[in-house]
Amino acid sequence: MIGKKIWAVGGGKGGVGKTVITANLAIALARMGNRVVLVDADLGGSNLHIVFGLRAAKYTLNDFLGKRKSLEEIMQNVGVENLKLISGASAILGLANPRYVQKLKVINHLSRLDVDYILLDLGAGTSYDVLDFFSVADERLVVVTPDPTSIQNAYGFIKTALFRKLTRVYIRRNDFVCELLRELGKPKSVRSIESMAQLVDKLESENGDIKYNFCRLLNDFRPQIIVNMLTTQDEQESVGAVKLVAEKYLNIGVDLVGCVYVDQIIRKSVKTMTPLLLQSPDSSPAKEIERIVGNILEREEESNQY
Ligand SMILES: Nc1ncnc2c1ncn2[C@@H]1O[C@H](COP(=O)(O)OP(=O)(O)OP(=O)(O)O)[C@@H](O)[C@H]1O
Numbered sequence: 001m002i003g004k005k006i007w008a009v010g011g012g013k014g015g016v017g018k019t020v021i022t023a024n025l026a027i028a029l030a031r032m033g034n035r036v037v038l039v040d041a042d043l044g045g046s047n048l049h050i051v052f053g054l055r056a057a058k059y060t061l062n063d064f065l066g067k068r069k070s071l072e073e074i075m076q077n078v079g080v081e082n083l084k085l086i087s088g089a090s091a092i093l094g095l096a097n098p099r100y101v102q103k104l105k106v107i108n109h110l111s112r113l114d115v116d117y118i119l120l121d122l123g124a125g126t127s128y129d130v131l132d133f134f135s136v137a138d139e140r141l142v143v144v145t146p147d148p149t150s151i152q153n154a155y156g157f158i159k160t161a162l163f164r165k166l167t168r169v170y171i172r173r174n175d176f177v178c179e180l181l182r183e184l185g186k187p188k189s190v191r192s193i194e195s196m197a198q199l200v201d202k203l204e205s206e207n208g209d210i211k212y213n214f215c216r217l218l219n220d221f222r223p224q225i226i227v228n229m230l231t232t233q234d235e236q237e238s239v240g241a242v243k244l245v246a247e248k249y250l251n252i253g254v255d256l257v258g259c260v261y262v263d264q265i266i267r268k269s270v271k272t273m274t275p276l277l278l279q280s281p282d283s284s285p286a287k288e289i290e291r292i293v294g295n296i297l298e299r300e301e302e303s304n305q306y
């Protein structure tokens with residue numbers, strides 16, 4: 001039994017390689033014999049099909065949300081055994097900002113599909129579309145480059161997604177927790193709580209059960225970082241800052257699950273609209289991506305033992 005089936009790939013900053021990496025992670029998983037569905041959940045800039053050299057999709061998520069088609073009916077073949085693609089809905093754009101229940105509907109139906117893994121390629125930024133898919137997924141992957149703005153965005157993205165998740169859980173259920181979250185979310189100069197650890201202390205004094213459940217949510221959140229477009233090994237250390245800061249201020253664990261160096265082969269694969277793992281399966285970036293999948297699966301197995 002697979003515990004963590006839906007993997008969402010986000011990152012905050014645009015152009016850091018989320019789409020290219022998600023597509024190739026999916027191919028690597030499929031090649032290992034897993035049945036995989038790749039979902040273009042970038043509602044504003046759906047382009048995953050292009051990575052596979054496909055023209056505009058016949059059906060998209062919008063046909064599903066409009067109750068015209070089932071998820072099975074909107075899946076496309078992409079020329080890779082065990083792998084199907086669900087095209088994103090620039091169509092959902094018509095709904096401007098799909099409601100939370102619609103996103104939950106997509107997730108609920110996806111998780112009921114008879115497949116092994118579902119990978120969501122998210123858009124850039126921290127809109128509710130992106131955050132909600134990211135926070136309800138089972139496995140949360142964050143793509144970050146060594147660029148300081150990307151590092152900053154990745155931390156901001158993780159923090160905003162965590163707050164959105166916690167607020168969603170406690171809204172209308174526990175005003176005390178919501179108030180503490182609001183306090184912690186205030187600018188540094190005016191807030192009375194400095195870190196998630198302090199917030200947890202306040203929960204303890206209120207009610208031990210709430211603290212226990214809250215800490216479980218923090219523990220389960222655990223995003224995993226993929227460093228992309230690395231040029232030297234030293235640059236990995238600067239990305240490690242995201243982990244340190246998230247552990248210190250948000251009280252969550254963060255894993256670094258691997259890196260992909262900058263490589264013209266990737267650019268070429270995008271230009272020729274043939275995924276890297278198909279075009280250059282023996283290249284170093286292809287091997288790096290396979291290693292990342294191996295690391296994520298290994299972690300998954302460890303967490304399933306608990
Ligand atoms: N490791 C790499 N080496 C070289 N080029 C890369 C690498 N990773 C990504 N790229 C290039 O960066 C471009 C942007 O990648 P991609 O479209 O995957 O980013 P994204 O994060 O999905 O962007 P968006 O936020 O717009 O969805 C690709 O066209 C590709 O050419």
Ligand SMILES: [Mg+2]
Pocket residue numbers: 018019020042121122123
């Ligand atoms: Mg993208």
